[in-house]
Amino acid sequence: MPTVEPAAWWRNDRHADRRPFLLGRAKIVRAVRAWFEAQDFLEVETATLQVAPGGEAHLHGFETQLLGADGEGATAYLRTSPEFACKKLLAAGESRIFEFGRVWRNRERGPLHHPEFTMLEWYRAHAPYDQLMTDCGELVALAAETAGARRFLRKGLACDPFSAPERITVQEAFRQFADIDVLASLSPGGEGDRETLAWSAANAGVRVADDDLWADIFSKILVERVEPNLGIDRPTILYAYPAPEAALARLSPGDRRVAERFELYACGVELANAFGELTDPREQRRRFEADRALKLARYGSAPPVDEGLLEALAAMPPASGCALGFDRLVMLATGAERIEQVIWSPAPEVG
Numbered sequence: 001m002p003t004v005e006p007a008a009w010w011r012n013d014r015h016a017d018r019r020p021f022l023l024g025r026a027k028i029v030r031a032v033r034a035w036f037e038a039q040d041f042l043e044v045e046t047a048t049l050q051v052a053p054g055g056e057a058h059l060h061g062f063e064t065q066l067l068g069a070d071g072e073g074a075t076a077y078l079r080t081s082p083e084f085a086c087k088k089l090l091a092a093g094e095s096r097i098f099e100f101g102r103v104w105r106n107r108e109r110g111p112l113h114h115p116e117f118t119m120l121e122w123y124r125a126h127a128p129y130d131q132l133m134t135d136c137g138e139l140v141a142l143a144a145e146t147a148g149a150r151r152f153l154r155k156g157l158a159c160d161p162f163s164a165p166e167r168i169t170v171q172e173a174f175r176q177f178a179d180i181d182v183l184a185s186l187s188p189g190g191e192g193d194r195e196t197l198a199w200s201a202a203n204a205g206v207r208v209a210d211d212d213l214w215a216d217i218f219s220k221i222l223v224e225r226v227e228p229n230l231g232i233d234r235p236t237i238l239y240a241y242p243a244p245e246a247a248l249a250r251l252s253p254g255d256r257r258v259a260e261r262f263e264l265y266a267c268g269v270e271l272a273n274a275f276g277e278l279t280d281p282r283e284q285r286r287r288f289e290a291d292r293a294l295k296l297a298r299y300g301s302a303p304p305v306d307e308g309l310l311e312a313l314a315a316m317p318p319a320s321g322c323a324l325g326f327d328r329l330v331m332l333a334t335g336a337e338r339i340e341q342v343i344w345s346p347a348p349e350v351g
Helices: 012-038 083-092 130-147 170-178 194-203 214-229 281-299 307-313 326-334
Strands: 062-067 073-078 096-104 116-125 152-154 157-159 166-169 236-242 255-266 269-276 319-325
Touching: 012 130, 012 326, 083 096, 083 116, 083 307, 083 319, 116 130, 116 326, 130 236, 130 255, 130 269, 130 319, 130 326, 152 326, 166 170, 170 214, 170 236, 194 214, 269 326, 281 307, 319 326
Parallel strands: 166 236
Antiparallel strands: 062 073, 096 116, 116 319, 152 157, 236 255, 255 269, 269 319
16 A cells, blocks of 8 residues: 555645644643753753664564665664663763654554654653652643643543642552452562453453463553543552563562553553663563564564663663653643644655
């Protein structure tokens, strides 16, 4: 199928409809920059071409060829996040950094998804990850204030962006909204028991396929039963994710079944994902290889491991980092219904 430009977004009438949202975006960009700079953060710009796009099994990067002067080529990827490069900067000695990073994710398009979008990422060396919870609350309020929004509204749901976010663990949320004890499906070491979680999900009325893994079942429960109830009336921080969902987060020293990871929600929309960063290269390699094996089995191919990142982790200080979907925050602050309304020039689509 051909690649086409979406709906002639540049036509005067269509641009006029989108322009109020785009002006709101520009104001929020300026306000966020000033917020970080007031806290002695350094704005960085990292490379978008990477040796690996990201490690998670269900993220799909864009693949390209990097050619030398002699025409010889090597595979490179458009990043799915600036995370790997930012962590290398922490290893290099930077301590407080932020980036408005353009990122790319294939197989993603919809009202809240776009193949090219902006990720606002920031990192604090030697800071606990609950400091990022405070950061998130302040940034949500800042975006609303800058756009002149008294509340966020989406699909009949309302959220007060000026209220301090409620904090609820994944375990508490699964019990409250799905009547499921998710930690009961984990061993003391944090390994997931697929059959236990499948039984709980089926009893809760969540459909489970025969080939669903523990992570697939967890995701279905989260999406169907938990997320629609988050960020109502005020933002929600969902924290203490089960260890199989740790990704690049360190495990909790008090309970190896959960990780130092949280996500921020408003009006049922996921806005941010944050970690107390894992700095153990051997454990990170194990997780990367497990994700590569799953991606190979599911999709038939998998990108390489970023060996430079693993080397950098050994030199990286303790740190916490957050990735916030900036376009989604702008949508809620300006009242936009679709992500293309807050993107200056939407990406091509399959036509």
